[in-house]
Amino acid sequence: IEHSIYQIMKEDSLLYCLPKEPLQQAFRTNKLSVQGTVYGYVGWIFCQHFLERLGKEYLFLIHILDRRNPVGEEVLEKLKKRLHQDTFTREYILDIRKQYPSLLKVLYAHFLTGHYVNQAEASNQPTISYKRLTAMERLPGEDLAKRIKEVTTNYHERLVFEGFLCFNKHVLKTNLYQTTKVALSIRMxxxxxxEIEYPRDPYGLFLVYGSEFRRFHIRFSDVCRGGIRWIRSREREGQSINVR
Structure with missing residues (x-):
């Protein structure tokens, strides 16, 4: 009974952090656990912001166009903006994610294998989350990349799920499996x-997800000022773009 109560506490904390999530139907139909549902949401947001959209063709244009020429620079900026806004919208990524619940489950098992922490304190009895992990199909990164290529039907679908795999490989710390939290925090x-979009390497990148917000914290040194800030868009058009 104690372990069941402990599991409910963990899952309640996640529902508090993210009460509204587009994958909740998968949880209601028992296709994904609460943690798996939250993982799908976080990976979805990650892909919206960091999915590779520019490609080798854009890099080729950078080399052949004279960036000292204002016209060439303007063409590159407009092309970059269109590639970001029109190729992989949040709705498009969500539709792709919903098409492959079994693939998302395997990706979550890969994430869980690397980041699950048993906080059942003094007891050595496995938690329900750990029992779920042992029952899941678990694949190493290389085999999972092959599975993505085999299951998906086109380049866009493969790119989205490779984004989830990239997310798995670059998570350093997370409080996803801690019992008490008011927001979900991930250090990447x-x-x-x-390198094209982010020429300067940050020291640390933090993603924070709450019931009413999604925020980033980027630092360029071990010690820095500030924290999570909310910057409102000046215009409705800007807000519609930044909402992704």
Whole structure:
């Protein structure tokens, strides 16, 4: 009974952090656990912001266009903006994610294998989360990448789920499995950032998800000022773009 209560406490803390999530139907139909549902949400947000959209063709254009020419610079900026806004929208990524619940489950098992922490304190009895882990299909990173290529039907679908795999590989710390929390926090290894879009490597990258917000904290040294800030868009158009 104590372990069941402990599991309910963990899952309640996640529901408090993220009460509204597009994958909740998968939880209601028992296709995903609460943790798996939250993982799908966090990976979805990660892909919205950090999915590789520019490609080798954009890099080729950078080399052949004279960036000292204002016209060439303007063309590159407009192309970059369109690639970000029109290729992988939040709705498009969500639709792709919903098409493959079994693949998402395997990706979550890969994440769980690397980041699950048993906080059942003094007891050595396995928690319900750990029992779920042992019952899941678990694949190493290389085999999982092959599975993604085999299951998906086109390049866009493969790119989205490779984004989830990239997320798994670069998570350093998370409070996902802690019992008490008011927001979900994840520290990332920033080495995955694209050099074209992020020419300066940050020291630390933190993603924070709450019931009413999604925030980033980026620092360029071990000690820095500030924390999570909310910057409102000046115009409705800007807000519609930044909401992703």
């Amino acid at each position: 290894d920033p080495s995955f950032l694209d």
